[in-house]
Amino acid sequence: MSTLSTHILEEIRELPAKYPQPRSAVMPALDLAQEELGYLTPEAMSEVAAALELDPGYVEGVATFYSLFHLTPTGRHHFYLCTNLSCMLRGADEIVEHVKRSIRVKEPDEVSADGLFSYEEVECLGACEYAPMMRFDRRFHYELTPGKIDALISETKGQGLRPPAPVEVASQDMQGVRPPARRGGRRGAPGGTPPATRTSEAGASEAGRPHPAPSAPTSPASGEVNNPRAPRKKKKKASDG
Numbered sequence: 001m002s003t004l005s006t007h008i009l010e011e012i013r014e015l016p017a018k019y020p021q022p023r024s025a026v027m028p029a030l031d032l033a034q035e036e037l038g039y040l041t042p043e044a045m046s047e048v049a050a051a052l053e054l055d056p057g058y059v060e061g062v063a064t065f066y067s068l069f070h071l072t073p074t075g076r077h078h079f080y081l082c083t084n085l086s087c088m089l090r091g092a093d094e095i096v097e098h099v100k101r102s103i104r105v106k107e108p109d110e111v112s113a114d115g116l117f118s119y120e121e122v123e124c125l126g127a128c129e130y131a132p133m134m135r136f137d138r139r140f141h142y143e144l145t146p147g148k149i150d151a152l153i154s155e156t157k158g159q160g161l162r163p164p165a166p167v168e169v170a171s172q173d174m175q176g177v178r179p180p181a182r183r184g185g186r187r188g189a190p191g192g193t194p195p196a197t198r199t200s201e202a203g204a205s206e207a208g209r210p211h212p213a214p215s216a217p218t219s220p221a222s223g224e225v226n227n228p229r230a231p232r233k234k235k236k237k238a239s240d241g
């Protein structure tokens with residue numbers, strides 16, 4: 001019996017026809033699989049590879065490269081907290097600590113007792129001028145403060161167990177205002193080139209992951225995220241403090 005449902009597998013098989021390069025379908029296919037299961041199991045990745053007629057190692061390489069894909073269960077709502085240079089200089093560490101306290105977890109990817117929340121630290125999300133910032137589920141939130149985090153958590157709890165907003169949602173912060181006006185400079189979300197295979201990538205960089213190349217910029221008018229994926233940040237050990 002397959003892990004993914006029949007209709008999801010059918011959707012996945014139809015994806016390659018929508019792209020000039022059939023293998024480009026791997027990311028939306030993994031998205032579909034994750035949406036159904038909550039995270040990507042080895043079986044689900046194998047089924048995606050079979051449905052797309054791709055090498056299983058390639059599919060696994062893509063799944064492990066992008067922080068959007070989870071290989072272990074996460075909370076229903078997930079914080080992607082940028083702690084790269086600009087965000088760090090503008091208080092990202094304080095934001096991380098506040099999130100941890102608020103959802104009562106100690107470690108990245110630990111799920112809160114109510115199953116609603118989890119967090120991880122990620123590399124630059126390409127919106128440095130609005131630091132400190134984060135992605136929460138599929139939206140970017142800018143110029144974070146503990147108060148904004150509290151409001152977001154309260155609002156999310158108020159929504160009960162409704163699933164996160166769909167992909168097409170434009171990025172707005174919690175107060176319901178538009179994202180800050182662009183203050184000059186190119187604003188791009190990191191995209192990155194997935195590894196050709198797991199083997200060829202080995203030793204390329206820290207954690208075996210090359211630094212992502214810039215991708216198409218986000219729309220300054222809507223703040224919509226064209227490619228919200230970022231490389232997975234190396235997790236801190238508890239002993240590192």
Ligand code: FES
Pocket residue numbers: 082083084085086087088123124125126127128129131133
């Ligand atoms: S350093 Fe945080 S978005 Fe760039």
